[in-house]
Amino acid sequence: MKTNDVKRITVVGAGQMGHQIAMLCALGGYQTTLQDINQEALQKAESNLERLMSDWVKKGKLEESAKEKAFSLLTYTQQLEEAAKDADLVIEAIVEVLEVKQELFKKLDRITPSHTILATNSSTIMNSLIASVTERPENVCNMHFFFPPLVMDSVEVVMSEETSEETAETVMEVCRKINRTAILLRKEIPGFVANRILGAIHREATFLYEEGIASFEDIDLIVKKSLGHKLGPFELIDLSGADVVYAAMTHQYEESGDERERPPACIKEKVDKGELGRKTGVGFYDCRQEAVK
Ligand SMILES: NC(=O)c1ccc[n+]([C@@H]2O[C@H](COP(=O)([O-])OP(=O)(O)OC[C@H]3O[C@@H](n4cnc5c(N)ncnc54)[C@H](O)[C@@H]3O)[C@@H](O)[C@H]2O)c1
Structure with a gap:
């Protein structure tokens, strides 16, 4: 054709x-x-x-x-x-x-x-x-x-x-x-391009947070100020829903079997608590009081 x-x-x-x-x-x-x-x-x-x-x-x-x-x-x-x-x-x-x-x-x-x-x-x-x-x-x-x-x-x-x-x-x-x-x-790969890059950002941001290197608020702040992103990674997780992000990361991990792609514990914890972000009112942030910047 x-x-x-x-x-x-x-x-x-x-x-x-x-x-x-x-x-x-x-x-x-x-x-x-x-x-x-x-x-x-x-x-x-x-x-x-x-x-x-x-x-x-x-x-x-x-x-x-x-x-x-x-x-x-x-x-x-x-x-x-x-x-x-x-x-x-x-x-x-x-x-x-x-x-x-x-x-x-x-x-x-x-x-x-x-x-x-x-x-x-x-x-x-x-x-x-x-x-x-x-x-x-x-x-x-x-x-x-x-x-x-x-x-x-x-x-x-x-x-x-x-x-x-x-x-x-x-x-x-x-x-x-x-x-x-x-x-x-030109080749198939799970997650394609944009969502793979997003996944990598989420993984690195959650690693830094879980290691106690910086607070999630400060990680968001520096990503926005220094990299010019409109939203920080934790704001984005709250916006998309921790359940949606967790499901996407789990799928990619299961496809690849690569341990580096295992979904982060802090996102799983949010899912288990039902703190999914904007759709439930609370996620990493309290979305009921604080609008996503
Ligand atoms: N929602 C997103 O953010 C998003 C982004 C990119 C891609 N996608 C993909 O787009 C697709 C649809 O997602 P969505 O969010 O629009 O889903 P949705 O649940 O809003 O809509 C799916 C629609 O498909 C209809 N449907 C189900 N089985 C059907 C069938 N056999 N024949 C005809 N219609 C049928 C349902 O009645 C429903 O209206 C999925 O493959 C999803 O991965 C979704």
Whole structure:
């Protein structure tokens, strides 16, 4: 498939990620279908997107005519076959469970034309594990957006050993057209690039704290002042949720078996105590009183 041949995109999964990815595709001029097995999720997606895009128009970030054009390109359905039968690219954004994703990719492999690229937005599952259930591993890759996709200008496109150059180039071109900065990973690695670097920062920050070298507040302070980060590592853990950070680190540790990647005790302790950060009101900081700086 040539890079300019993508005309129709189907996004499967209308949750936190999928509905906004579909909006980006429609804003980029693609005929876009958003599919979900759950009708409520589709309704929520539609009303959320109407609200978000109206806000963009009010703030002068989007012309009313561009908003109308994008919505005219976007349709919602529960029917997978109807959604995917003419797609040139499918972006999967369903639950993070390998077997469920494999089941979906088997169906997509059957429903879609042979040229269709099948991309997964998974944060932790490498595409080769999903591609293996299809007859077209050369057309499969990760297309990893960051939360929330309408705000975060970044995508990691990940090739497996079997992903073709043409697939990678086509997906990179789609990223350009939907106005997202993309990087290409030529090999699979758990955590990809951004989350690996974030994990390394979390590991070092928690090591310094656990060793009693400095308080977590001071570690955050120096990271912000000297490295120019907007948030310190402990503020970021509170913002993301200690449970989410712990799960991501555990997954990476289990994949690699590398002792240096064992999740830090102080994060596990926060999870065990239910002090997850902003979502529970207390984490490393008391988030009820002190807003994250
Ligand atoms: N949330 C994040 O911060 C984030 C960031 C990057 C990537 N991701 C990845 O994106 C994917 C989706 O995450 P999310 O946070 O949007 O999840 P979510 O739980 O908000 O949404 C998942 C949606 O998929 C639907 N779904 C489940 N099974 C389906 C099926 N077989 N067919 C069609 N729809 C189905 C559900 O009804 C739900 O609406 C995951 O793979 C996750 O790793 C998430």
